[in-house]
Amino acid sequence: MLRLTASLHRAVQIRPAHPAVIFGDRRWTWTEFTDRVARFAAVLRQLGVKPGDRVAMLAHSSDRYLEFYYGTMWAGGVIVPVSTRYALPETAFLLNDSGAEILLVDDEFSAQVAQLRPLAPGLRHVIFTGEGTLPAGLLDYEALLRAASPCEDAGRGGDDLAVLFYTGGTTGRSKGVMLSHANMHINSYNSIIHCGLRDVVGLHAGPLYHAAAGSRVFTNSILAGTHVLIPRFTVPALLRALHDHRITMVSMVPTMLTMVLNEPTLDSYDLSALELIGYGGAPMPPATLEALMRRLPHVRFSQAYGMTELSPACTYLDPLDHTLEPGVAHRLASGGRAALGLDVRIVDAEDREMPRGEIGEIAVAGATVMLGYWQQPELTAQAIRNGYMHTGDLGYMDDDGYVYVMDRLKDMIVSGGENVYTVEVENAILKHPAVRECAVFGIPHELWGEAVHAAVSLKDGAEASAEELIEHCRQLIGGFKIPRSVEFRTSFPLSAANKILKSELRKPFWEGRARSVN
Incomplete structure (x- = not known):
């Protein structure tokens, strides 16, 4: 049974003293990190968390965010990351919809708790993970961990629900995308294979409430690599982390890469350790990609196309496809080819597969397709038809299986x-x-x-x-x-x-x- 916490057990066996997590001045080995995870899991159980219960976090990226990920699963619970860009009514809706009774907050969002409590009456406990003074009425994260003894891993895995990533909805109501342990495992294995990953020092530059950034957590841990985190993306913070920690792999959306490319001080940083840049989340302008490839000739590039409902990737443009050679350079405008084990098709309105080169909807079947939308069976049935997740993206597939995204069937903007x-x-x-x-x-x-x-x-x-x-x-x-x-x-x-x-x-x-x- 595929179990996301199993990667921690393996990491402790094979690399007990290896750096697992680096955040600012805090560094944890795999032994230390796993001990903290098991202590946090014990805290959650003491607070009443049972198998399948949801635990939410509203905070910027940190080492404690990774402990929230794994500690919640270790306790048998379900991760519910909350967007730091939500307005208060949206956060309250997410807490009420998910049924999360425990919320973790950092310094920036602790001030919202007083306003949240009357809007989310089911919230029983709020844990403060910040660096400042403990706000009144909140539980102290580090004090809780110090008082707890490590507990046994709950051992949930396979098709058990692991995480609810919330995404917007065409009806105006946000949807909780249900992803299982197996969903996220298979996605991570595909990332490892398609990107040619082995030992990594991976930088988490994107927010961990996103499926794309969150999936990288599991990939790094499966490899028993090192997680390096910055609280939030800025170009100077990113470049300083790449330089200081000898980062070998980082993932970004095209907007972030454009900002890096335009940074006048880029050449003053030592990026010689950087081996791979992954990107996705939105179409990459080919001109920007070409400029990056010329600017960073020692770096390999890999693109993943997909959506949260696909855990989140369904196609990859592998590093070997990132070439400026005439005759194949046009593939840089594609989203790549189907990930291993997935069936990606271009279909018409009746779900009939379209001939190569003709535009239709991109549909996907396979082990990374979500379990469904949380408490929205009708929307689930609309999205997953005849065994295929219908992405709402329009595109075509060429004779070599490369998928090109051309438009959107659903009313959505990617900004x-x-x-x-x-x-x-x-x-x-x-x-x-x-x-x-x-x-x-x-x-x-x-x-x-x-x-x-x-x-x-x-x-x-x-x-x-x-x-x-x-x-x-x-x-x-x-x-x-x-x-x-x-x-x-x-x-x-x-x-x-x-x-x-x-x-x-x-x-x-x-x-x-x-x-x-x-």
Whole structure:
């Protein structure tokens, strides 16, 4: 049975004194880290956590975030990472929907607890993992660990639920994506094989509430490598960590890589230990990728395409595919080929496989497909049909099996690697008393890939500025979902069913481009 905590047992056996986790001045060997995990698991059991119970964390990346991952599973629980970019109502919804009764917070988010408690009445305990003074009413993480004795691993694995990663929804309600121990294990094995990984010193540069960053946790641990963490991504923090810790592998979204490429001090850092850069989360502009390959000729590159519901990867553009040789360089614009053990197809509206080169929906079957959406069986049935997860992405497959993503069937924007479902933004805008109608869609952005844009019509006699609507949204939804631009219209193009034609609204912004997504 595939069990995510098994990698810790193995790491202690084969590399007991090897550095497991580095965060700032704190360093833990595999023996020390596993002991802390087992102590935290004991704490959770003392607080009433039973097999299958959910435990949430709202914090920036740290060594304690990794202990939350493994300690929760060691106790038999289910990990529920909370986006640090959520607005308060979104965090409260996640806690209520998941049924998490225990929440971990750091310094930055401890101030939200007083506001959260009345909004999430099921919350029984809040544990403070920060560095500052213990806030009133919260439990001290380190004191709890010191008082606890290590407990036995609960031994959950296989198809047991391991993690709920929350993602936006086309209905306006966020969805908890249920991923099992086996889901995450198979994804990690594919990453190891396709990227050619062995011993790694891996930097976690992305937020650990993301499936892409979270999956790397399991990959590094399976290899008994070293986890290095920075609290949050900034270019200087990333480059300093690469330099200081002799990082061999890091994963980033294209926006982050663009920022690194444009950093004027890049050449002043020693990146000679860096062997592999993984990327994904959004389409990579080929020109940016080519520039990176020329700037860092000693580094191998690997792309993973997928979605949270696929644990999260379904195709890989392997390092050997990253070449500028004529005749094959065009593959840099693809998402690669099906990961081992997965069946990736391009299908039409009736789920019939499309001929090579023709555009249809990308559908995936295999061991990394999610268990389903938490407490949303109807949405699960809509997404997983005939055994295939329907991604909502439109693309084609060439004669050699390379998949090219061209557009989106679902109403979603990817901005800086974050998924934004437009109905969530529209629902927020429509709560403003001056707004009559609105349509939200993505427009090209040089750095973020896509930016959130809103077209709005106001009620007769009402007034509202773009700035006012943006500030209104800020109180209801996470900052990454807020419109970056607003246009005011007196009318909208409508379909025969009187629905707003977003395709017509988007068209002027995307004219002259090879694909309709960035």
